[in-house]
Amino acid sequence: MKVNVKGRFSFPGGIHPPEKKDLSREVEIQPGPAVKEVAVMLSQHIGAVCQPLNRKGDAVQAGQKIGDCDAFVSAPVHSPITGKVKEIALRSHAVLGRSSAIVIEAFSYSPTRRSYFKLKDDFDEKNYSAGQICEAVRQAGIVGMGGAGFPTRVKIEPNPQMPKETLIINGCECEPYITCDYRIMLEWTNQIIAGIKLARKASGCSQVFIAIEGNKPKAIEVMNRALESFANSDSIKVIPVKTKYPQGGERQLIKAILKKDVPTGGIPPMIGVVVLNVATAAAIAEAVISDLPLTHRVVTVTGEAVAKPGNYYVPIGTSVEDLIEFCGGVTKKSAKVLLGGPMMGIAIADLKTPITKATNAITVLTKEQIGRAKFARRQTACICCGRCLEVCPENLNPTKIAHAVKYNFLDVAESYYISACMECGCCSYVCPANIELTGYIKTGKIFLARQKKKIPG
Amino acid sequence: MILANVLELWSSVWPAGVTMLGLGSGFALVLLIASEKLKVTVDPKIEQIHEALPNLDCGACGFAGCGQYAKAVLGDPELLGKCAPGGPETSSKIADVLNLQVSDSGPQQRPIVRCRACTADKTLYAQYQGIQSCIAANALANVQACGFGCLSFGDCTRACKFDALHIVDGMTIVDYEKCTGCTACSKACPRNLIEMVPFGYENMMIVACNSKETGKSTRSICKVGCIGCGICVKQTDVFSVEDNLARIDFTRYEPNEQAETAMNKCPTKVIIYRGKTAPEPPQPGKKPVAATKA
Numbered sequence: 001m002k003v004n005v006k007g008r009f010s011f012p013g014g015i016h017p018p019e020k021k022d023l024s025r026e027v028e029i030q031p032g033p034a035v036k037e038v039a040v041m042l043s044q045h046i047g048a049v050c051q052p053l054n055r056k057g058d059a060v061q062a063g064q065k066i067g068d069c070d071a072f073v074s075a076p077v078h079s080p081i082t083g084k085v086k087e088i089a090l091r092s093h094a095v096l097g098r099s100s101a102i103v104i105e106a107f108s109y110s111p112t113r114r115s116y117f118k119l120k121d122d123f124d125e126k127n128y129s130a131g132q133i134c135e136a137v138r139q140a141g142i143v144g145m146g147g148a149g150f151p152t153r154v155k156i157e158p159n160p161q162m163p164k165e166t167l168i169i170n171g172c173e174c175e176p177y178i179t180c181d182y183r184i185m186l187e188w189t190n191q192i193i194a195g196i197k198l199a200r201k202a203s204g205c206s207q208v209f210i211a212i213e214g215n216k217p218k219a220i221e222v223m224n225r226a227l228e229s230f231a232n233s234d235s236i237k238v239i240p241v242k243t244k245y246p247q248g249g250e251r252q253l254i255k256a257i258l259k260k261d262v263p264t265g266g267i268p269p270m271i272g273v274v275v276l277n278v279a280t281a282a283a284i285a286e287a288v289i290s291d292l293p294l295t296h297r298v299v300t301v302t303g304e305a306v307a308k309p310g311n312y313y314v315p316i317g318t319s320v321e322d323l324i325e326f327c328g329g330v331t332k333k334s335a336k337v338l339l340g341g342p343m344m345g346i347a348i349a350d351l352k353t354p355i356t357k358a359t360n361a362i363t364v365l366t367k368e369q370i371g372r373a374k375f376a377r378r379q380t381a382c383i384c385c386g387r388c389l390e391v392c393p394e395n396l397n398p399t400k401i402a403h404a405v406k407y408n409f410l411d412v413a414e415s416y417y418i419s420a421c422m423e424c425g426c427c428s429y430v431c432p433a434n435i436e437l438t439g440y441i442k443t444g445k446i447f448l449a450r451q452k453k454k455i456p457g
Numbered sequence: 458m459i460l461a462n463v464l465e466l467w468s469s470v471w472p473a474g475v476t477m478l479g480l481g482s483g484f485a486l487v488l489l490i491a492s493e494k495l496k497v498t499v500d501p502k503i504e505q506i507h508e509a510l511p512n513l514d515c516g517a518c519g520f521a522g523c524g525q526y527a528k529a530v531l532g533d534p535e536l537l538g539k540c541a542p543g544g545p546e547t548s549s550k551i552a553d554v555l556n557l558q559v560s561d562s563g564p565q566q567r568p569i570v571r572c573r574a575c576t577a578d579k580t581l582y583a584q585y586q587g588i589q590s591c592i593a594a595n596a597l598a599n600v601q602a603c604g605f606g607c608l609s610f611g612d613c614t615r616a617c618k619f620d621a622l623h624i625v626d627g628m629t630i631v632d633y634e635k636c637t638g639c640t641a642c643s644k645a646c647p648r649n650l651i652e653m654v655p656f657g658y659e660n661m662m663i664v665a666c667n668s669k670e671t672g673k674s675t676r677s678i679c680k681v682g683c684i685g686c687g688i689c690v691k692q693t694d695v696f697s698v699e700d701n702l703a704r705i706d707f708t709r710y711e712p713n714e715q716a717e718t719a720m721n722k723c724p725t726k727v728i729i730y731r732g733k734t735a736p737e738p739p740q741p742g743k744k745p746v747a748a749t750k751a
Contacts, residue, residue: 089671090670090674092598092599093598094598095598096598097598097599097604098598098599098604098670346597346598347583347597348598348599349582349583349597349598349599349600350582350599350602353599436587436588439587439588439593440588442593442596443588443590443592443593443596446592446593446595446596446647447592450592450647
């Protein structure tokens with residue numbers, strides 16, 4: 001089958017930054033470092049924070065549930081290693097600042113391992129009922145592994161008010177540097193397809209699209225070939241989408257493939273769509289077929305300042321420090337460590353920050369790259385060129401919002417739909433005046449949140 | 458000749474002049490009638506209250522300005538005493554206008570900054586290069602090792618309309634001579650470090666720390682952080698320790714010997730005086746043990 005790699009499916013706006021994926025794209029997924037200690041965050045997802053189920057000093061088995069919560073929008077956490085609960089203490093979190101985590105000390109150095117999962121030949125999703133799949137997904141603590149960390153069970157569970165028709169599997173990986181999803185697609189192809197079939201069964205979707213950017217022809221080919229070998233996979237189609245950032249954004253992907261708009265402030269199920277990451281699909285297969293909880297994930301360690309860039313299968317809770325050390329440490333030129341890629345990643349200050357279920361990459365940038373970066377240069381006045389309007393994938397007016405925030409006109413910022421911004425950073429990337437548009441918009445959102453919490457008088 | 462010309466000119470000009478005059482008087486009449494018929498009666502009390510207010514338009518009362526507050530307080534006497542810059546004087550003046558009795562509302566509220574770490578005392582994990590404001594810096598977690606302490610980007614100094622807050626060597630200092638207690642600074646702080654407390658005395662003893670981390674981790678990242686040791690609690694029950702943090706019950710505080718002893722015994726010298734004539738806070742004598750280890 002001839003693959004059309006020139007993806008014509010696209011959305012208005014967006015940019016095409018240097019891909020930089022060559023650093024780790026051909027490196028196979030390898031087992032991560034042998035860890036002595038992991039810190040499993042109690043809040044790794046959007047929704048209610050888990051309560052610890054163990055006390056200090058308790059022995060826990062690998063795969064044992066150590067934190068759970070009764071709330072609907074939540075996901076339990078599991079211990080990736082066999083060991084003892086050392087303490088329940090505060091650990092750095094990229095977004096939440098300091099957040100409580102269960103620190104588990106291994107009895108011995110946990111051996112490095114590959115995924116235990118192996119897809120059996122007699123796999124058939126008909127053997128599982130929809131309710132069974134949803135429950136298994138919930139029990140395994142699966143959350144969206146593309147970055148946001150929304151509990152997957154909530155996404156795939158049928159909702160009579162919002163019937164789902166289309167399932168989109170997100171294998172775009174539009175962010176520069178990151179290659180973990182690409183490697184998963186190449187190496188765990190059958191597992192992903194098994195996961196997709198299970199998710200389709202659970203959500204009741206009739207059509208499935210696997211979206212892969214045109215810059216990954218190998219993944220498109222491998223996926224297509226694997227689909228042919230599976231029975232009952234007619235409704236699953238691989239769609240080569242246009243290579244650009246932020247193609248992997250949920251709303252952008254829906255716009256590109258289905259030409260539909262998700263209402264502002266709304267969620268994809270409102271128009272009958274579910275979007276799952278490829279890594280999430282793989283995790284669903286593990287959870288449902290082999291009853292394995294989500295305790296490990298593939299993380300890309302990359303950037304010019306890393307000695308040995310690659311894709312590693314690591315226990316969730318491993319500290320960034322351990323993982324970078326395992327990759328040969330950083331070179332002297334390193335200046336900035338990001339959780340995630342350079343566009344949407346969050347700079348971390350504490351290298352002891354543990355990896356969570358939603359961490360897809362660690363990017364270490366060099367001093368020169370930082371020096372070249374915009375914020376280090378001088379910001380000048382807006383020249384009203386309108387480039388930010390051209391690239392904004394949400395059709396917003398970033399300059400207007402940023403200036404409104406800067407001069408404290410929050411009502412103006414709100415009237416220009418500040419909350420619709422997903423902070424992709426395209427506007428800051430193209431701004432010739434080096435204005436930190438995304439930074440101001442982010443600040444404005446915090447201002448508004450504060451204002452709403454406290455009503456004067 | 459000249460006369461003839463002038464007369465000619467006059468004969469062509471006078472209709473225009475008369476028309477204008479007629480129009481003018483006509484509109485004047487309309488305005489006169491309108492001003493009588495559509496008269497808006499302003500309660501003289503509002504103007505009286507407005508005059509009593511300090512007219513700073515600072516917004517401490519929660520209204521857009523002094524005019525708005527004057528209207529609101531007339532409608533709802535419960536709002537009396539919201540004017541922080543005016544203080545009890547203004548309140549009693551307004552009460553006179555409204556024929557009300559004001560009870561003594563106690564000492565005035567003044568802000569205290571619950572962090573006394575100067576630049577040298579703080580531990581920074583990374584260099585922050587983003588937007589130079591506290592609220593933006595606070596969004597990026599863990600730039601400063603202490604997640605509770607002052608970020609010193611000066612959102613509070615910009616919020617202050619009275620030039621009463623200054624950042625000196627990474628430490629936010631309140632000028633109590635200039636401060637009117639308008640609460641703008643405490644609203645601006647993203648870490649809620651600035652607390653309004655009743656200033657019963659010229660100088661108040663405060664616990665200048667907000668860190669709820671355990672004593673060990675506080676000490677490893679800050680030389681002048683509260684470690685929640687509880688030595689102060691043993692001296693006087695004005696102090697209490699909660700979440701690894703000592704607190705003072707300001708309503709019961711009075712300067713006495715026990716409090717003074719507690720202040721002197723504080724190992725990290727986090728209990729200090731703040732006020733109009735407060736002495737320079739002492740520096741912790743010896744280096745904390747945990748800090749050298751870490």
